[in-house]
Amino acid sequence: MSPSKTTDELRIFTPIGQFGQSFSQQIFWDTVDSGVDAIICDGGSTDSGPGRLALGKTNVSRESLYKDLETVVKACHMHNVHVIISSWGGDGEDAFVDFALEMIQDIVQKNGYRPMKAIGIYAEISKDLIKQKLKDGLIGPCGGGVPELKEKDIDDATRVVAQMGVEPFIKAMTENPGFDIIISGRAYDPSPYAAYCSYKGYTDMGLNFAMGKLMECGAQCAIPKSREALAVMRRDHFDIFPLSEGAKMTVTSVASHFLYEKTRPDILSGPGGKLHLNDAKFEQLDERTVRVRGAVFKPEPEGEYTVKLEGAKVDGYHTIFIGGLRDPILLSQLDSWIAWIESMVKDRMDFPYELKIHRYGVNGVMGALEPDTRMPKEVCICGQAKAATQKQADLVAQVTKFGFTHAPYSGQLATAGNFAWPVTPTEIPLGPLAEFCVYHIMKNVDPVGLFPYKVVDVAGSNTFVQVGPLAGPSKAPLTLIPPKVLTRYPLSPPPPAGTCYLGDIASVLRSKNSGPYELTLDVMFSDRALYEKVKNSGILTKEKIAKLYNISLKDIVITMFWDPAMAFKATIARSQVSGGFGETDTHASQQHAPLLFVEMPWPREE
Structure with missing residues (x-):
């Protein structure tokens, strides 16, 4: 059970590192009952690739999003706790914010909850604005390996979103002090945490952003990593701990999370400034709690505010096939055999296409980075064909897969076939192929005007009556990690x-x-x-x-x-x-x- 709330502190609860992935109802209601000021969750990431941003698909099903939203809206009704969910649906596009607001209205009215004030903040950026900034020389790559942005990249993008900072959240909260729920489009992951703390009078933005960086992943920095986490913010430090029984946070596990998915751990760049962590201090308070102090946020100079743009495009269609090779005679000549199949396919096709053969077991995972290419006993083949139409991609995959099944090789004894495949149809059409085309920094922007918001006054009958316990009977705690894994x-x-x-x-x-x-x-x-x-x-x-x-x-x-x-x-x-x-x-x-x-x-x- 989490400790009860005391005065002069702010308690932030994150039930899951990615909204829509489900969380423990028992832990959720125990934590909310003990007293929290806000439930804040991040909902998006580019980790899963460009597909959702290019194709307008949510990162989890809408049913899963609705299920998690029902729980937090109920907590909002029963405990008047603030709820903020950022990067809704994964990519944080405008349409996703709108359907989240519709979900809230449905949940409130269906369950007879009290009236609520919901706010949607939008993050899609006008392509005309981006093109003008590009002409003005105010857009550059975000990190190593990113090519210079071209106007065609902007045109090709299905949509472009920008990662909002704290300012749109603070504006929405300040102008609507009676708000209940905020749903935002794409946001810098720590932004809603830092904004809420600032709104509540906690002015140390270094601490605010540092807390947000840790909490946006839930309790991922726990040992073992888990879902639910609580942060207790105070004026010159914050404490953070996991809520799952058996999990703990240590000085090393918390400090190490500032390395996670970042180019460097000591300076973390975000909208409007940089978080400096070289002077941060980490203190072990008890077996599961770590105290953090000393982080410093250095804002960008006046008028030089920057945001990161994200955009993806559809570039043709693709089809895959999957199977395995086990014959040691074949594996001994795998490179030349695959090259022969690729040349056979090339002779058969009269249209442009691309073909990639992944060899999991040799260098399939690491590709060109793999230092050890010794041949194992088995190799998993994943063939991927790309073409202008789905029909063409299907054909390339079909011909290639036929080659893998029946192409001869030197010394062959197994003449019935070469390829073991697990499913039929073997060729699996995947539809449009998505690729990132915008991942750039846009300079000299208005951090508030770029991200408009709207307020929805949700009507509610306030007739809800709770029957029975909120989370049902308590279950025996799960064994989070088998003891043998600890060795x-x-x-x-x-x-x-x-x-x-x-x-x-x-x-x-x-x-x-x-x-x-x-x-x-x-x-x-x-x-x-x-x-x-x-x-x-x-x-x-x-x-x-x-x-x-x-x-x-x-x-x-x-x-x-x-x-x-x-x-x-x-x-x-x-x-x-x-x-x-x-x-x-x-x-x-x-x-x-x-x-x-x-x-x-x-x-x-x-």
């Missing part, structure tokens, strides 16, 4: 005598998107002396990363050690823009393996 996995083959692997000594070693055009690598340690030992060894360098990932030094955005989290970070330009044609790892969460096997000159602990 260190023995990487094999063993390292040379007298050495260990980096994966043997790191407490966290991961990879992740840092936006669609960058990939970031984090290595963290739980022991200060060990961290300093690794830091001073001179092994983790820019040159080492380039060699491990088969890239040039110019493709490395940054390599650095960050003492607050006892961490090493490297960020590189993605060889494949997230979610585009030929993608192998949209989330970029399986690019860390080469770092696991970096040899360190110390004995391995068995």
Whole structure:
């Protein structure tokens, strides 16, 4: 159970890191009953690629969004708690904000709740404005690997949204102090948290943004990572802790979250300024709670406000097929055999197309970054065909899949067929192919006027009567993680005598998107002396990363050690823009393996 509310503090509750993914009703109502000021959730991300932004699809079903919204609207009715949900539906487009407001009206009227004041804030940006800013030289790439924006990119985008900062939220709240619920379009993830704290008189924007950065993912920085989190904001610090039984937050787990999906951990850029964390302090209060202080927000100069634009386009249609290869005779000549199939397909087609054969088990996950291409016993093949029409993409996939099934190879004994496929029809049309085309910074903008809002006074009969407990009977707590997973996995083959692997000594070693055009690598340690030992060894360098990932030094955005989290970070330009044609790892969460096997000159602990 969460502690009861005291005076001169602000209690922010996040039940899930992505709204619509469901959360514990028991924890939700226990937390709300104990007293919270606001329920704030983030609803969007570019992590899943460009498809939803280009095609106007929500990141979870509308039924799932409605289910979660029913719970928070009920809490709003019963406890007068404020609710803010940003980047509604995933990409935060205007139409999604409108249907969220319609959902609220339906929920209130269906259940007999009290009248409510709901606010929708919009984030789609006029293409004419973007073109004018481009002509004025006020738009540039957002990070390494992003190409310069062209007018055609703007025209090709289905829609363009901008990440709003705190200002639109503060304006909406200040002008409507009786508000109940705010639904926003695309927003910088920490913005609603920082805005609400500012609106309630907590003026330290460094703390406000730092709290928002942690909370927008729910309790992901807990050990083990979980869903529900509570932050208690005070004047010179905030406390954060998970609400799931068995989960805890530590100084390292909280500090390390500032590395998560960011180019660098010490300076986090957002609309209107930068969050500086070099002087941040993290204190372990008890087994599960961490206190944070010392973060500093430095605003951009007057008149130089910036926002990030996001846009995606439809570029043809695509079809896939999936299956496996197991014959060792075939696998011994896989490269030349696939090349023969590709040339056969080329001879058959009389229209433009693109074909990508992913070989999971060889270099399917990491592609060109893979340092180890030794052949395993089995290889999963995912073929992806792209063309101007769905019919053409289907044909390319069909001919290619037929080649995989029946193409001959030297020394062949298994003449019945080569390809094991799990489903029929084998060729799976995926419809329009989406690609990012706008991921840029627009300068000198009006942080309020760019994001209009509307107020909806939701009529309600206020006839609702609660019958029975809010969350039903309490269930026995779940075992969050099997004990055997807590032991260190023995990487094999063993390292040379007298050495260990980096994966043997790191407490966290991961990879992740840092936006669609960058990939970031984090290595963290739980022991200060060990961290300093690794830091001073001179092994983790820019040159080492380039060699491990088969890239040039110019493709490395940054390599650095960050003492607050006892961490090493490297960020590189993605060889494949997230979610585009030929993608192998949209989330970029399986690019860390080469770092696991970096040899360190110390004995391995068995």
